[in-house]
Amino acid sequence: MAGETKNGMQCAEFDALLNEALDATLTGPKLESFQAHARVCAVCGPLFAEADAGRRWLKSLPEVDAPSHLVHNILLATTGYESQRVAVRPGAKASWVDAITGWLRPVFAPVLSMSRQPRFAMSFGMAFFSLSISLSLAGVKMSDVRHVDLRPNAIKRTYYETTGRVVKYYENIRFVYEIESRVREFKRVTAPPAPPPQEQNKEKKDNNTSGQPEPRQERNYSQGENQPVLASLPNDPPVVRMTTYRRLV
């Protein structure tokens, strides 16, 4: 009974030490008293034997394997995603590819999870689109990349060629061309007037003693540099008469 004292130990104390005894953590004089009490007490002795037997029965139960589709079902029920892993049976030897994948997974897992988010995919798509447009404008073709010459001279030449193409393309844009012509015109208007070139021309004429006629200049100086020169007809065009002679054969 709980209050009885046998071999210096009460049944209540025995009951309290039962777990320690079964876990094999009870040592020294306490263990001796415990064992002596178990031998003598008609209640505590069988209790100890039964508890020990029950513990061994329970320990004999193996750990059961969860169904293979359980993880898949859980992931579908919680996140809606399917498992990215290959199911490996416990005890089965993993291949070296799986082992390397297992090591790398924790490193790349955050990046992969972020890349699955729509906003990242959108940003990546926009960046790729911009890059491809820039490359095509610069005249770079992906098919040419494999034939690229990596010698320093070739790289330098390619650089200058590409720069030239870009500048040419830029200058040929109508908008840029218009802006440039406006700027030039504005500069010319605002610049101080140059000294009249007549005296110099006169001197040149005086100096010309060769007797040869001067070459005619076809430029129309009254027009602006960037203004188009248009052909025009006078209001009263001269009458041209033509006579046709037929030749009779």
Add this chain to the structure above:
Amino acid sequence: MEDAQVVAMLVRRCIAGDVVAWEEIVQRYNRRIYNICYRFAGSGDDAQDLTQEVFIKMFRTLNSYDVERGAFMTWVTTITRNLLVDHFRKSKQDRMTESLDTTSSEHEDAMPLSEKIEDKAPAADTNVQSRETQELVHNALQKLSPELREAVILRDLQDMDYKDIATVLKVPEGTVKSRINRGRAELARLLQRTYRQVM
């Protein structure tokens, strides 16, 4: 890196929406939770449904887990245990212990059945290898009261320490020890009786 730190990091990543971290948690704990459910509920189908429910609840309440307050495994086991108790109440399965200590006659001073039965069964560890024996133990476990069953499952099958079991069951450590001893003893008695019937 320690296991607790790894788990804490996984939980943080999970809360941040990392699906891979959640999968890692599921892979780590599904077997353990399934085993607790299987040993408590008794059937594989129930265990599967309950395990899924545990993870769904865990997924929804992961924000409430506080690393400072205890181990993640204890928190997970508490969720599992609470769901198992709910399941037991819902199913209304009155599987109270068919204790052999209960007297077979109406007289209070009648001798308990366990004392009437002589223990002539072979030693426990010589028979436990067979599948039939494991089935007998598993079936006997289902006949224990839920209080005793959960205590012995957590201690003898899941190897949890008394302190963690007390946290999970929300009872004092002394009560846990007492329940474990009673559960073990009662299981042994049930099995001795079953063996006599079989043999």
